[in-house]
Amino acid sequence: MKKPTPNEIGQGYDAFADLLDQLWGVNLHHGYWEDASENVSVTGAANRLTDKLADLLTIEAGDRVLDLGCGIGEPAIRLATAHTIEVVGISISGRQVERAQERAVSAGLADRLSFELADAMDLPYPEESFDIVWALESLHHMPDRAHVLRQVTRVLRPGGRVAIGDFMLLPSAGGYEAGAARVNEASKGVLSVIGLDAYLAMIRAAGLVPVATEDVSKHTRPSWAKAEERFAALREQAVPHIGKEQFDLTLARFRAFSQEPALGYALLTAHKPA
Numbered sequence: 038m039k040k041p042t043p044n045e046i047g048q049g050y051d052a053f054a055d056l057l058d059q060l061w062g063v064n065l066h067h068g069y070w071e072d073a074s075e076n077v078s079v080t081g082a083a084n085r086l087t088d089k090l091a092d093l094l095t096i097e098a099g100d101r102v103l104d105l106g107c108g109i110g111e112p113a114i115r116l117a118t119a120h121t122i123e124v125v126g127i128s129i130s131g132r133q134v135e136r137a138q139e140r141a142v143s144a145g146l147a148d149r150l151s152f153e154l155a156d157a158m159d160l161p162y163p164e165e166s167f168d169i170v171w172a173l174e175s176l177h178h179m180p181d182r183a184h185v186l187r188q189v190t191r192v193l194r195p196g197g198r199v200a201i202g203d204f205m206l207l208p209s210a211g212g213y214e215a216g217a218a219r220v221n222e223a224s225k226g227v228l229s230v231i232g233l234d235a236y237l238a239m240i241r242a243a244g245l246v247p248v249a250t251e252d253v254s255k256h257t258r259p260s261w262a263k264a265e266e267r268f269a270a271l272r273e274q275a276v277p278h279i280g281k282e283q284f285d286l287t288l289a290r291f292r293a294f295s296q297e298p299a300l301g302y303a304l305l306t307a308h309k310p311a
């Protein structure tokens with residue numbers, strides 16, 4: 038199945054911009070729940086996932102961070118509130134970049150945060166210009182993860198660090214290939230997943246050294262059912278905006294993913310050799 042191009046992904050996010058706020062709030066990534074019955078808000082659980090990934094990373098005062106696929110800037114704002122760092126965020130959605138910039142101003146962090154419209158497939162930054170690359174739930178969108186990871190290595194300083202939150206393929210009945218095919222079919226090519234070993238091999242092939250790996254699948258899985266429930270409640274606002282067909286397709290996709298045993302989620306960190 039053909040994967041959408043970066044421009045198509047950007048147009049999709051631009052079109053969904055206001056609905057996404059109502060659906061999921063300011064973070065555009067999964068939440069972390071201890072279990073499906075835990076009484077934590079979506080925003081609380083999503084912030085917790087940001088914090089879990091940040092806790093796996095060494096962040097030092099003065100670090101220059103590239104946020105690859107920054108959404109409307111919430112993870113960058115959270116990181117820059119907790120640490121005296123500079124963050125450059127990029128997104129393929131122009132609307133997200135505008136909103137992230139406005140939100141950085143409102144948070145009083147505009148002197149340390151900036152956001153740009155750019156394609157992670159072709160990073161417009163010189164070699165060795167960042168201490169950290171942070172990619173929370175964005176790599177799955179990109180046409181070629183291995184290529185993006187090589188770009189990441191290029192822009193990192195020696196000794197620089199990488200933090201990734203991404204979907205991954207879990208073993209399931211029928212084997213890896215059948216699981217990957219189901220996920221690909223349900224997402225119409227939007228979500229391409231690989232197993233953890235393949236992911237780690239890809240990180241190594243890009244010239245990086247894996248450091249920490251955490252399988253958080255069972256903690257992020259409740260996100261799909263919550264998204265389905267919240268999206269169903271938005272039917273009246275959503276249908277005039279995106280059409281009935283797209284609405285039904287999205288709802289069905291959330292349901293399929295919440296029940297898909299092959300779809301997991303990993304937090305990963307790595308470093309570039311000094």
Ligand SMILES: C[S@@+](CC[C@H](N)C(=O)[O-])C[C@H]1O[C@@H](n2cnc3c(N)ncnc32)[C@H](O)[C@@H]1O
Pocket residue numbers: 043046047050063064065066105106107108109110111112127128129130133155156157158172173174175178179
């Ligand atoms: C699921 S959202 C995650 C946003 C943000 N990391 C967060 O956690 O709130 C995916 C993000 O990846 C960005 N993205 C997807 N493909 C991209 C590309 N080729 N280059 C830059 N950003 C991209 C989208 O525009 C969006 O901001």
